Amino acid sequence: MIRIEHLKKEYPNTTPLKDVSTVINDGDVISVIGPSGTGKSTLLRSINMLEVPTSGHIWIDDVEITDPKCDLEQVRNRMGMVFQSFNLFGHMTVIENVMSPPIDLLGMDRQRAYDEGMRLLRAVGLSDKALNYPDELSGGQKQRIAIARTLAMDPDIILMDEPTSALDPTMVGEVQAVIRELAKTGKTLIIVTHEMRFAKSICNRVFFMDEGGIYEDGTPQQIFDAPVGEKTRRFVRGLKVLELDIQNTIYDFLGMQTAIEEYCVKNQMPYRMAKHIHLTFEETVQQNLIAEYEKPDIHVTIEYSEEEETAVYTLDYSGKKYDILSEGNELSVSVLKTTAGDPRYEWDETRKYQNRLVMNIL
Amino acid sequence: MAAIVLTCLAGVTTLAKGDEITSKEQLKEPGRRIGCGIGSSAMLFVEDEFPEAILVYQEANEGYESVAQGKIDAYAYDRRQMQLAIDSGRKGVRLLDENLEEKVHVAVGISPKSKIHQLQEQLNTFIELSKADGTIDEMYDRWVVQGNEEMPDIPRYKDSNTILVVGTSGIVPPHSYYRGQELNGFDIELAYRFAAYIDADVTFKVYDYSSIIPAAASGDVDCIMANLNITPERAEALPFSEDIYTEDVGLMVRDTSSVGEGFIKSLKMSFEKTFIREDRWRLFVNGILTTLLITVLSVIAGTALGFVVFLACKDGNPAANAITRVCMWLVCGMPAVVLIMILYYIVFGNISVNGIFVSVLAFTLIFGSSVFGLLKMGVGAVDVGQYEAAYALGYSRQHTFFKIILPQALPHVMEAYKSGIVELIKATAIVGYIAVQDLTKIGDIVRSRTYEAFFPLIAIAVIYFLLEAFIGLFISRIHISILPEKRGRDHILRGIDTHDKD
Numbered sequence: 001m002i003r004i005e006h007l008k009k010e011y012p013n014t015t016p017l018k019d020v021s022t023v024i025n026d027g028d029v030i031s032v033i034g035p036s037g038t039g040k041s042t043l044l045r046s047i048n049m050l051e052v053p054t055s056g057h058i059w060i061d062d063v064e065i066t067d068p069k070c071d072l073e074q075v076r077n078r079m080g081m082v083f084q085s086f087n088l089f090g091h092m093t094v095i096e097n098v099m100s101p102p103i104d105l106l107g108m109d110r111q112r113a114y115d116e117g118m119r120l121l122r123a124v125g126l127s128d129k130a131l132n133y134p135d136e137l138s139g140g141q142k143q144r145i146a147i148a149r150t151l152a153m154d155p156d157i158i159l160m161d162e163p164t165s166a167l168d169p170t171m172v173g174e175v176q177a178v179i180r181e182l183a184k185t186g187k188t189l190i191i192v193t194h195e196m197r198f199a200k201s202i203c204n205r206v207f208f209m210d211e212g213g214i215y216e217d218g219t220p221q222q223i224f225d226a227p228v229g230e231k232t233r234r235f236v237r238g239l240k241v242l243e244l245d246i247q248n249t250i251y252d253f254l255g256m257q258t259a260i261e262e263y264c265v266k267n268q269m270p271y272r273m274a275k276h277i278h279l280t281f282e283e284t285v286q287q288n289l290i291a292e293y294e295k296p297d298i299h300v301t302i303e304y305s306e307e308e309e310t311a312v313y314t315l316d317y318s319g320k321k322y323d324i325l326s327e328g329n330e331l332s333v334s335v336l337k338t339t340a341g342d343p344r345y346e347w348d349e350t351r352k353y354q355n356r357l358v359m360n361i362l
Numbered sequence: 363m364a365a366i367v368l369t370c371l372a373g374v375t376t377l378a379k380g381d382e383i384t385s386k387e388q389l390k391e392p393g394r395r396i397g398c399g400i401g402s403s404a405m406l407f408v409e410d411e412f413p414e415a416i417l418v419y420q421e422a423n424e425g426y427e428s429v430a431q432g433k434i435d436a437y438a439y440d441r442r443q444m445q446l447a448i449d450s451g452r453k454g455v456r457l458l459d460e461n462l463e464e465k466v467h468v469a470v471g472i473s474p475k476s477k478i479h480q481l482q483e484q485l486n487t488f489i490e491l492s493k494a495d496g497t498i499d500e501m502y503d504r505w506v507v508q509g510n511e512e513m514p515d516i517p518r519y520k521d522s523n524t525i526l527v528v529g530t531s532g533i534v535p536p537h538s539y540y541r542g543q544e545l546n547g548f549d550i551e552l553a554y555r556f557a558a559y560i561d562a563d564v565t566f567k568v569y570d571y572s573s574i575i576p577a578a579a580s581g582d583v584d585c586i587m588a589n590l591n592i593t594p595e596r597a598e599a600l601p602f603s604e605d606i607y608t609e610d611v612g613l614m615v616r617d618t619s620s621v622g623e624g625f626i627k628s629l630k631m632s633f634e635k636t637f638i639r640e641d642r643w644r645l646f647v648n649g650i651l652t653t654l655l656i657t658v659l660s661v662i663a664g665t666a667l668g669f670v671v672f673l674a675c676k677d678g679n680p681a682a683n684a685i686t687r688v689c690m691w692l693v694c695g696m697p698a699v700v701l702i703m704i705l706y707y708i709v710f711g712n713i714s715v716n717g718i719f720v721s722v723l724a725f726t727l728i729f730g731s732s733v734f735g736l737l738k739m740g741v742g743a744v745d746v747g748q749y750e751a752a753y754a755l756g757y758s759r760q761h762t763f764f765k766i767i768l769p770q771a772l773p774h775v776m777e778a779y780k781s782g783i784v785e786l787i788k789a790t791a792i793v794g795y796i797a798v799q800d801l802t803k804i805g806d807i808v809r810s811r812t813y814e815a816f817f818p819l820i821a822i823a824v825i826y827f828l829l830e831a832f833i834g835l836f837i838s839r840i841h842i843s844i845l846p847e848k849r850g851r852d853h854i855l856r857g858i859d860t861h862d863k864d
Contacts, residue, residue, distance in 0.1 A: 048754055076756035087751035091769045091846040093854055101755045104765065114858045131851060146751075153755060 018212030080150030140171030441612030475581030668733025
């Protein structure tokens with residue numbers, strides 16, 4: 001069991017982990033996902049103290065590894081790690097890479113380490129490469145050897161830091177197959193990954209990381225199919241988001257048009273859709289809301305799914321009840337009908353923004 | 363090849379017709395180049411008599427060569443010395459009939475730090491007595507005028523409590539030179555006689571003229587008996603005894619009339635003079651052994667030092683790093699010759715230490731710094747992922763360094779390590795400055811006897827090449843043996859039954 005309490009990691013100019021607390025049970029297979037720069041690798045590397053946390057505590061079973069007096073080497077013997085860049089020992093042959101750690105660190109006799117090493121190499125399909133050097137292997141082969149090296153120590157916990165990210169797409173499959181087998185062995189497995197479909201298929205638990213911690217923790221079904229958090233939903237659906245705020249009748253209209261332009265170009269939106277977003281923004285905000293409210297407070301959200309090629313335009317604004325499509329000027333309404341469809345207007349007095357208009361960009 | 367080219371060049375310049383110098387008057391013209399020993403009496407006399415001349419500072423043997431090659435117009439030096447060189451076969455030069463106006467005063471230089479009681483008074487009394495009973499005249503006649511090389515029997519006090527340490531040059535026949543492996547000459551006999559006079563045992567230390575005065579000033583020797591001229595500057599640095607004798611200063615000029623011998627014949631003669639005569643090859647063997655000893659000890663100790671310092675600094679200990687930086691800055695910031703002289707004359711100035719020890723110490727520091735730098739470079743070239751992988755498996759820091767990092771770092775730097783050693787062999791050529799007789803110094807000693815600049819130099823260059831090739835080969839062997847890819851299957855799988863049926 002791994003218990004993490006109030007873990008914080010600070011660097012001079014960034015704080016990837018603000019306050020993380022969680023418990024990981026024996027046999028859990030956990031995928032850690034999230035946008036880049038949200039501390040996924042930092043969390044993983046803190047669990048074996050390759051990163052020394054700024055504050056907080058981590059226990060592996062009953063041993064507090066964040067305690068300076070802790071015998072880290074002994075804890076690490078029972079905890080394997082697979083790296084994005086493989087990190088095989090370049091001066092050793094494949095079989096030495098696999099058999100040296102148990103000989104050096106567990107005092108295993110050479111014959112047994114060799115037999116066990118060859119068994120693992122057969123398991124990852126590379127027993128014929130035993131006497132090759134890492135330089136002579138492909139990326140996928142190297143990563144399979146790295147997994148075999150980790151398994152040779154017979155660890156209880158295995159940490160994998162983006163194990164397939166540095167691989168050619170053609171080699172991802174062979175490594176994933178090995179990890180898939182590993183997930184069935186009952187060892188605790190924590191994988192940082194970008195391959196969400198793969199993550200969904202092997203794990204029993206997912207950490208979605210954002211905002212300096214574990215933003216959402218749940219089963220794959222919850223995280224991928226029915227996410228609770230807004231950011232989780234956007235991430236798992238691959239949504240690209242643009243948010244704009246307008247709090248004055250004199251606002252930087254051209255600046256906002258430019259921001260929309262950049263957002264559309266960056267996400268390679270179809271030209272038609274980009275034009276429609278511009279028009280929708282102009283007709284709703286500029287032509288109607290600014291004219292209607294003396295003190296406007298408007299929040300615009302545009303969500304674009306590249307995969308589905310759909311964009312959702314959401315307009316939140318506070319103040320009196322006002323439905324643009326039924327009460328706004330006629331010219332605008334007729335333009336909006338050509339740029340956005342399926343409009344849904346809601347009024348809810350209890351919200352910060354009482355008015356909400358959601359439309360799908362055509 | 364290089365040897366042949368050099369010889370041809372020398373031959374051409376010798377035969378070329380320059381203007382013949384026949385009188386002192388000619389040398390008084392502006393722009394004449396006159397050679398002399400630096401700080402010698404001859405230098406001062408030349409400055410007085412030829413104020414328009416350009417002075418070129420050279421020791422005698424180089425001076426003779428320069429005159430013969432027409433690089434300088436004349437060389438001013440002890441007339442008898444130069445006559446002796448010509449009598450011994452020095453070609454392409456002759457002496458002007460006129461001498462310089464002033465004479466050289468030769469005396470014994472005395473260390474102000476000598477522990478021998480009233481050394482100066484005793485020396486003066488000894489010289490007066492020896493002059494009075496005709497001993498000095500008889501010695502001078504025998505060594506200098508007749509050229510008799512036999513050392514007479516003088517009683518020695520082998521187990522005396524007092525030891526007289528005499529600094530001498532070893533390169534100025536007939537005053538102080540090597541006959542075979544033994545020091546010989548007028549000054550040596552004088553030293554024996556004086557030691558006998560004060561009931562002391564005697565030992566000699568051999569120096570270049572440029573470092574002999576500092577050696578006496580620092581107390582490294584009790585006195586200097588090296589045909590030493592008294593000059594006002596030297597008299598400021600050291601007390602001197604009464605004059606032993608005075609000498610004329612002559613002028614050597616180029617002799618265009620003498621014709622060189624056949625190349626092969628002269629090469630044969632040079633070889634005979636340099637190596638065979640008086641068993642001089644033994645000197646070379648000793649020189650090679652000394653050079654090798656200093657190099658090998660410095661390489662071993664320097665490598666160990668570099669390693670130890672690197673290990674102390676590698677984990678970022680601020681104190682160790684600061685000390686290392688300062689020491690590296692000191693050691694690397696000055697020429698090796700300055701470092702070695704500072705160690706010998708200042709750091710160990712008041713302690714009697716062996717010159718070889720000081721040489722090894724200096725080159726250990728120098729080589730240690732370069733090993734430190736190489737390790738830093740090699741270890742820095744190993745990817746940080748290798749550390750992480752080892753730590754993640756549970757290797758300790760030390761275990762990681764020695765088992766994972768070092769074996770990958772060493773192959774990167776072996777080539778540079780090898781050239782570092784070759785550099786070191788060459789750099790050891792300066793130890794002659796502190797009275798160590800290495801290969802280069804032996805070359806000087808032999809040249810002083812053969813009156814030849816060329817052949818011994820080439821011979822020494824060839825020997826250095828051979829030493830470097832030999833050591834290079836040795837290191838290449840080590841290099842290959844530490845390359846992980848060179849290990850055979852049997853080594854990798856030693857002690858393992860692979861269950862192969864075949």
